Amino acid sequence: MRQISAAYAKAVKELLREKAALFWTIAWPIIWILIGSFSFTGSAPQQVVPYIKGSIAISMMVFALMIAGMSNLPASIAGDRANGLLSKLISMPIKPYKDFLGRISAVITLSLLAAALVIVIGIIVGARFTGAGVEIPQAIGFVFLVICASAGVGLITGTLIKNLQGAIMTGVGIAVITSAISGLFFPYEGLPGPLQTFARVYPISSAQASIVHLLAGPDMVAYNPLTFGQMTLTIVLSFALLLIGTVLYSRLGWKLE
Amino acid sequence: MFAIHIENLVKIYDNRRVLDGVNLDVPEGEFYALMGPNGSGKTTLASIIAAVKTQDSGIVEIYGKKPAQAKEFIGYVPQENFSSPKLSGRENLVYFANLLGYSGSKANQLVTEVLKNVGLSEEADKRVAKYSGGMRKKLEVATAIFPGIKVLILDEPTTGLDPAARRSFFGMVQDIMGRKTSIILITHIGSDAELASKVGLIDSGKMIAEGTPDELKRQHAVEDVITVETAVKTDSVLSVLKGYSINGKVAESEAGYKIYSGNGDRVLADMVRSLDQAGHKVMRIEMARPTLEDVFFRLTERHLQEATG
Numbered sequence: 001m002r003q004i005s006a007a008y009a010k011a012v013k014e015l016l017r018e019k020a021a022l023f024w025t026i027a028w029p030i031i032w033i034l035i036g037s038f039s040f041t042g043s044a045p046q047q048v049v050p051y052i053k054g055s056i057a058i059s060m061m062v063f064a065l066m067i068a069g070m071s072n073l074p075a076s077i078a079g080d081r082a083n084g085l086l087s088k089l090i091s092m093p094i095k096p097y098k099d100f101l102g103r104i105s106a107v108i109t110l111s112l113l114a115a116a117l118v119i120v121i122g123i124i125v126g127a128r129f130t131g132a133g134v135e136i137p138q139a140i141g142f143v144f145l146v147i148c149a150s151a152g153v154g155l156i157t158g159t160l161i162k163n164l165q166g167a168i169m170t171g172v173g174i175a176v177i178t179s180a181i182s183g184l185f186f187p188y189e190g191l192p193g194p195l196q197t198f199a200r201v202y203p204i205s206s207a208q209a210s211i212v213h214l215l216a217g218p219d220m221v222a223y224n225p226l227t228f229g230q231m232t233l234t235i236v237l238s239f240a241l242l243l244i245g246t247v248l249y250s251r252l253g254w255k256l257e
Numbered sequence: 258m259f260a261i262h263i264e265n266l267v268k269i270y271d272n273r274r275v276l277d278g279v280n281l282d283v284p285e286g287e288f289y290a291l292m293g294p295n296g297s298g299k300t301t302l303a304s305i306i307a308a309v310k311t312q313d314s315g316i317v318e319i320y321g322k323k324p325a326q327a328k329e330f331i332g333y334v335p336q337e338n339f340s341s342p343k344l345s346g347r348e349n350l351v352y353f354a355n356l357l358g359y360s361g362s363k364a365n366q367l368v369t370e371v372l373k374n375v376g377l378s379e380e381a382d383k384r385v386a387k388y389s390g391g392m393r394k395k396l397e398v399a400t401a402i403f404p405g406i407k408v409l410i411l412d413e414p415t416t417g418l419d420p421a422a423r424r425s426f427f428g429m430v431q432d433i434m435g436r437k438t439s440i441i442l443i444t445h446i447g448s449d450a451e452l453a454s455k456v457g458l459i460d461s462g463k464m465i466a467e468g469t470p471d472e473l474k475r476q477h478a479v480e481d482v483i484t485v486e487t488a489v490k491t492d493s494v495l496s497v498l499k500g501y502s503i504n505g506k507v508a509e510s511e512a513g514y515k516i517y518s519g520n521g522d523r524v525l526a527d528m529v530r531s532l533d534q535a536g537h538k539v540m541r542i543e544m545a546r547p548t549l550e551d552v553f554f555r556l557t558e559r560h561l562q563e564a565t566g
Contacts, residue, residue, distance in 0.1 A: 002355050002356075002358060002360050003355065003356050003358075005355070006351075006352050006355030006356050007356075009352070009355075010341065010344065010348075010352045013343065013344055013348065014341060014343045014344070017343040017344075018343065080339075082337075083337050083338060083339050084335040084336065084337030084338065084339035085339040085341075087304065087307075087309050087333070087335040087337075087339070088333060088334075088335055088339045088400070089356075090308065090309045091307040091308050091309050091328060091331055091333035092328060092331075092333075092353075092356055092357065093328040093329050093357070094356050
């Protein structure tokens with residue numbers, strides 16, 4: 001437990017002191033909430049605008065979670081490998097899974113902090129949500145699925161891409177591109193058919209649609225993401241990504257030969 | 258029992274023997290320098306001793322145990338700067354103390370003690386990003402001298418340090434030696450290796466010589482070393498110098514040429530005269546006793562820095 005908390009404390013401090021990480025994880029989504037809330041709601045009926053803003057806030061919260069998992073986590077892994085810390089850790093009497101748990105916990109902490117800040121800013125600029133009861137814990141469940149899937153992609157990237165800049169750019173690239181083609185940045189109904197299929201299969205966009213459905217209302221989502229089949233797919237693929245990432249990291253991430 | 262015992266160690270990368278039958282014994286408390294050029298296999302050897310890599314064949318033991326089972330004894334300082342620049346020196350050390358199983362007040366007390374030992378008490382709460390190269394390397398050595406660590410492995414610790422920082426660094430290493438810690442220093446710098454009680458020279462994965470610095474010089478480099486710097490480097494200069502060097506060997510370096518002579522005092526004046534007569538202007542000339550780098554040259558016919566570069 002001591003080793004896990006040591007890895008956690010180090011990773012949290014580093015993330016909170018890294019300006020680029022804070023910008024991409026917290027400031028960038030907030031900037032887009034501000035832009036989106038004031039630019040993209042002009043033609044909508046007044047009574048719907050708060051819920052469109054709520055939907056934008058949720059999308060940006062999901063993007064913040066993606067960046068935390070897909071970019072900050074692999075940056076931390078690749079950086080430690082490049083600067084020799086991994087060699088140092090391998091020479092010490094500690095188990096890889098303890099380092100892994102510490103890192104993942106740090107990313108979850110930053111993710112939740114980013115999510116909370118993004119939602120608060122969304123509310124300040126007028127976002128409103130319909131869900132208030134059981135929908136909130138359900139939505140939190142989907143937030144955790146986004147964190148799992150993003151962290152899984154981050155672990156895969158951090159394990160396979162050996163240099164720091166490559167890991168960061170790949171992570172940001174995956175987050176931005178998959179957001180763009182899965183309906184996170186653009187309305188789902190405007191996507192071509194194959195991308196609509198991708199949006200339903202990609203667990204992050206599917207989880208985002210579920211959160212919007214729960215908190216901003218079904219009118220804000222072009223399909224029902226809460227069917228049994230769709231939810232099962234989202235849950236299974238989120239955990240599968242995390243599992244693949246964990247296996248790769250524990251098998252290859254701690255090997256230097 | 259030796260602190261480190263290595264027998265017939267072989268490591269192969271891409272069908273190339275990076276370590277080829279290395280034997281090495283380091284008694285408890287000894288300061289052992291392993292010197293060789295880049296690509297000679299010395300860092301691979303250090304990482305095998307540190308349990309970071311594994312050998313293809315041969316025996317490696319730390320106090321009679323395989324490295325992977327003796328990690329609690331090993332303090333490894335890799336060549337790269339591994340301390341976190343975003344944390345303070347103290348925070349970095351608390352992290353490593355916690356990883357080693359110390360917590361709370363015990364960890365804080367140990368960290369304060371270790372910071373004092375490496376002379377960083379006053380800088381302890383500054384971010385490592387603001388440390389000089391020498392301070393950062395001292396901090397990283399501090400991560401490897403917590404109680405219980407018996408074997409300290411330093412991989413090229415003085416690379417990039419200025420002379421003052423190097424002197425200060427080795428002052429700290431000498432303090433560590435007083436605690437029966439065995440130290441392995443990996444280096445390609447002869448003046449660093451001179452400080453060790455025993456030196457092993459490694460080239461192309463093989464140990465080519467071993468002994469105290471004085472023994473190595475006595476056995477392999479009895480000549481005086483004359484360094485000559487001329488206004489221009491030409492074949493003609495080389496040809497004149499070869500006439501004054503034992504076996505006609507002349508080493509070229511950035512500063513000029515190095516020749517080895519059994520009777521430097523007498524040769525010096527004649528050599529300057531010959532160069533002058535051949536129309537070559539001598540910019541600088543000096544004679545010195547041989548160094549460990551000269552020993553390496555005598556054994557391999559390659560200059561250590563050239564081999565390294």
